[in-house]
Amino acid sequence: MQIGGVDALELAARYQTPLQVYDVGRIRQAIRAFKRVFEEEGVSYEVSYASKAFSCLAIYQVINEEGGHTDVVSGGELWTALKAGFPMSKVSFHGNNKSRSELELAVEHGVGVIIVDNFHEIDLLSQILEEKDAEAKVMLRVTPGISAHTNEYIQTGQVDSKFGFDMASGQADRALELVLANPRLQMAGVHAHIGSQIFDVRGFVGCAEKLCQLAEDWRDKYGYETEILNVGGGFGIHYTDQDHPLPAEEFVRAIVKAVKRQCQEKGLELPEIWIEPGRSIVGQAGWSLYTVGSRKDLPGYPSYVALDGGMGDNIRPALYQAEYSAVVADRPQAEAEEVVNLVGKYCESGDVLIKSCPLPKTEPGDVVALLSTGAYGYSMASNYNRNPRPAVVFAENGQAKLVIKRESYDDLLVLDLKY
Incomplete structure (x- = not known):
């Protein structure tokens, strides 16, 4: 999968996930x-x-x-x-x-x-x-x-x-x-x-x-x-x-x-x-890259596949039931093999990015890309559960440029004062 002529897996490796990338x-x-x-x-x-x-x-x-x-x-x-x-x-x-x-x-x-x-x-x-x-x-x-x-x-x-x-x-x-x-x-x-x-x-x-x-x-x-x-x-x-x-x-x-x-x-x-x-300018120009972590399988129900982001970097699905599509970054054209609930890491049952999402089989460490996340994802991001907000990268003509640094744990404390 290419974004602005840059390999999505390279972006995930270089800047880590969750990551917002714009073409x-x-x-x-x-x-x-x-x-x-x-x-x-x-x-x-x-x-x-x-x-x-x-x-x-x-x-x-x-x-x-x-x-x-x-x-x-x-x-x-x-x-x-x-x-x-x-x-x-x-x-x-x-x-x-x-x-x-x-x-x-x-x-x-x-x-x-x-x-x-x-x-x-x-x-x-x-x-x-x-x-x-x-x-x-x-x-x-x-x-x-x-x-x-x-x-x-x-x-x-x-x-x-x-x-x-x-x-x-x-x-x-x-x-x-x-x-x-x-x-x-x-x-x-x-x-x-x-x-x-x-x-x-x-x-x-x-x-x-x-x-x-x-x-x-x-x-x-x-x-x-x-x-x-x-x-x-x-x-x-x-x-x-x-x-x-x-x-x-x-x-x-x-x-x-x-x-x-x-x-x-x-x-x-x-x-x-x-x-x-x-x-309509930035929406379809943006992708959210996540890394697959844990999985929960239940007989008779879609499995839960957990990603390393969620409602903290994209609250739209939880806020007003916004819907997205997703692909696995190293095989974006692969046929779906199962239907899963793509969920985040936040302590809310409503932290579901995509319900009933058709995907090929995934393993921990796979990079999943949500499509068309360029609008209202990062701009509505929060530090809920004291999680840092992701980095943002601009990609163009095969070159990637970091435009917003990933927050660190120390960044979360910048405005805090001890009592």
Whole structure:
């Protein structure tokens, strides 16, 4: 098995397991595919990488090399992008409860756009700008009333959501009034995000249409012309053979055509169109490598094959029943000989990475690879059971580069104080 032209067994031997490996070439290809659609359609755009999928110094360097934009959702992500040398003018700052210190950090370093989520944030940001005698470009996040076909934990566009200003009740209009009345706030556009791991293009088309309707209303009521229309991300990817996603760029083409059509019908100037792919950029570019350890066989039940990682480096299966595929790294094309439960080493019965996983026979010491783990694995990793988080390696053109060191036991104690 090769990842970025590097042998997976060599990677496991050199960096040990559990190990997260990214094929950087696939990351670049995904970004370029998105950009190509916009350029073919002749529209102004930004492909804004959603940092929450995976954030570290190295990923921001790659995004920057590809001419990308990025969105951050915390002071920590913002600080990482800053230290990576990412241009702050190409950063947008999300979050439903940004703190004063986070907003101050964004203002001090000239973040390109702050995506305002609620009335409290308008007040808080206004205070900060007054104190610092500064201005900030903002967008308003709205909830368009669309529930995407996805897990309820990751639906964000419906009315009953913690995110954004509701359109139907007039909250979005009131927010716009407050922003337009404040000379320190520069209104740039509108944002919506309807969910994650979405396979049906109709939700995105519906979202684009609703945002265009809002843009028409704002023009007619307030004389405000929307400069940027940001439809978020959430494009589904392939995890198992049960998933049949469209190529992500087909979602983009459908969105662009819907916006063009709506703008022509409503007499609107065509705005910049922004998307925020995260999973669809890094998800299928990532693999998790584990070493097989113990095994438990029960008559009449799938055997339990234990790996040296688990919910500490990938909590998604335990959190919302995410499903993955796996192969044995030294024979990835081998026929399945048994069905097993691939479990982790953590002290939880729910620490199951893949239930009923078809695999060839394995022995202790074999390296197993979980596929498409590049999004939300490492970024949601923890030190549960006081286990160190894994290392992360970038592989490209047959070369491997360590980009996040494996935590040591001493690292676990860095913030501890004796009583």
